[in-house]
Amino acid sequence: MLSVHSVLPSHKANATSNNMTNKINHPELCQWLKSIAIDRDKQAFTQVFKFFAPKIQRIAQSKINSEALAAEVVQDTMSNVWRKAHLFDDSKGAATTWVYTIMRNVTFDLLRKMKANKEDNLSDDIWPLAELANTEEEVFTDHIQSRNLQGIIATLPENQQQVVKGFYFMEMSQEQLAVHLDLPLGTIKSRLRLALGKLKLKIGDHND
Amino acid sequence: MIKHHPKFELLQGFVDGDLPASLAAGIAIHTNMCASCQQKVSQLTEQVAEASFEQSFHHKVIVNDEENLTEIAEMDFDDMINQITASDDVAPTKAFYDERSINFKGMQYTLPSALRNIELGKTAQIGKLSRARLNLGEGEIHTNLLHIGPGGSIPEHTHKGFELTLLLAGTFADAQGQYVAGDFIMLDKRDQHQPATEDGCLCYTVANDALHFTQGINKLLNPIGAFIY
Numbered sequence: 300m301l302s303v304h305s306v307l308p309s310h311k312a313n314a315t316s317n318n319m320t321n322k323i324n325h326p327e328l329c330q331w332l333k334s335i336a337i338d339r340d341k342q343a344f345t346q347v348f349k350f351f352a353p354k355i356q357r358i359a360q361s362k363i364n365s366e367a368l369a370a371e372v373v374q375d376t377m378s379n380v381w382r383k384a385h386l387f388d389d390s391k392g393a394a395t396t397w398v399y400t401i402m403r404n405v406t407f408d409l410l411r412k413m414k415a416n417k418e419d420n421l422s423d424d425i426w427p428l429a430e431l432a433n434t435e436e437e438v439f440t441d442h443i444q445s446r447n448l449q450g451i452i453a454t455l456p457e458n459q460q461q462v463v464k465g466f467y468f469m470e471m472s473q474e475q476l477a478v479h480l481d482l483p484l485g486t487i488k489s490r491l492r493l494a495l496g497k498l499k500l501k502i503g504d505h506n507d
Numbered sequence: 508m509i510k511h512h513p514k515f516e517l518l519q520g521f522v523d524g525d526l527p528a529s530l531a532a533g534i535a536i537h538t539n540m541c542a543s544c545q546q547k548v549s550q551l552t553e554q555v556a557e558a559s560f561e562q563s564f565h566h567k568v569i570v571n572d573e574e575n576l577t578e579i580a581e582m583d584f585d586d587m588i589n590q591i592t593a594s595d596d597v598a599p600t601k602a603f604y605d606e607r608s609i610n611f612k613g614m615q616y617t618l619p620s621a622l623r624n625i626e627l628g629k630t631a632q633i634g635k636l637s638r639a640r641l642n643l644g645e646g647e648i649h650t651n652l653l654h655i656g657p658g659g660s661i662p663e664h665t666h667k668g669f670e671l672t673l674l675l676a677g678t679f680a681d682a683q684g685q686y687v688a689g690d691f692i693m694l695d696k697r698d699q700h701q702p703a704t705e706d707g708c709l710c711y712t713v714a715n716d717a718l719h720f721t722q723g724i725n726k727l728l729n730p731i732g733a734f735i736y
Contacts, residue, residue: 341592348588354560378591382598399556403524415644421528424621425535467600
């Protein structure tokens with residue numbers, strides 16, 4: 300058994316010393332992730348990046364032993380943070396845990412590519428990222444704004460509603476929607492972008 | 508009720524991402540079926556994440572590693588930030604997955620989600636045993652789905668390395684007792700066992716060496732040991 304379990308780095312002993320952990324400003328990290336999710340806020344992303352990237356670089360370098368590949372882990376992890384910020388749910392765990400999961404998964408897939416020569420990207424199957432919600436019901440019970448949101452979506456043109464509901468509530472990918480609605484992928488993308496722009500405006504109005 | 512769980516070191520290796528995919532998938536399957544291990548994994552992940560991104564830990568490393576520090580400090584992250592934020596692609600709220608299932612002797616089994624993208628080899632059979640390889644490309648570590656038909660058994664055997672048997676469906680029993688779906692049975696070369704199933708079962712197995720049959724006439728069965736491995 301020992302042959303397959305690499306020895307843990309000594310710093311892991313620190314994992315239990317919780318008295319040091321107040322150095323991480325969790326509410327601030329959560330706030331930044333929310334700004335990325337809602338406003339695509341580049342400033343907030345830069346803050347998140349500056350907090351995590353050097354640490355990810357160092358951790359990845361100790362596992363992979365290559366500066367270039369460690370930079371790849373940083374890039375992949377932080378791109379995921381940018382693309383998936385709207386999936387982060389602070390009621391399901393800390394921002395550090397969420398980013399850690401992404402980093403660990405990216406590193407695992409990269410190491411598998413190197414060692415086993417496999418590009419099967421199994422990490423998200425083995426360690427699914429804690430997601431905002433699993434079912435439509437949950438989406439609407441989890442969110443304070445859910446009732447509003449449903450109402451606002453109903454004000455969109457029918458063709459945009461279709462795409463928004465398919466993408467966000469029926470969990471279909473843009474590609475699947477294109478097939479399902481028999482439309483070019485570009486049309487799906489532009490309808491979604493239009494719809495999100497309108498939703499952002501309207502939700503903003505309600506909040507002010 | 509599930510009685511057999513991965514030991515703590517395995518959970519820790521799982522959280523760190525240091526286990527081979529075969530064992531990591533086994534632990535993922537188990538924790539999906541076992542609330543108490545699920546909770547341990549969540550807590551451990553939270554702790555490890557916190558420690559990984561804590562300032563003080565990095566200061567310590569920096570002291571020991573000054574050369575690296577300057578390299579990283581000089582790295583230009585701005586380009587990376589610009590490149591990443593230039594894309595307005597957003598991940599779907601939840602990816603849509605098809606369930607994957609497999610047939611053994613007319614029985615259909617839905618595979619755990621941890622296995623849905625692993626390349627699956629052809630099914631081979633000897634008597635009541637059917638085996639489908641999961642081609643993970645991990646060298647001496649072999650991973651299989653092993654189906655034992657009703658009334659079937661694996662003769663008493665031992666192994667030179669480790670053997671994980673994770674019961675996915677059905678039940679089996681050996682000298683230690685009954686096992687149910689979710690039981691995570693990690694044996695090493697000290698153990699001998701002779702699992703038998705009344706109603707048939709499906710197992711996820713990971714071993715790093717062929718099984719070795721130990722008793723009298725069963726020694727003639729050592730080819731089965733190679734088959735199962």
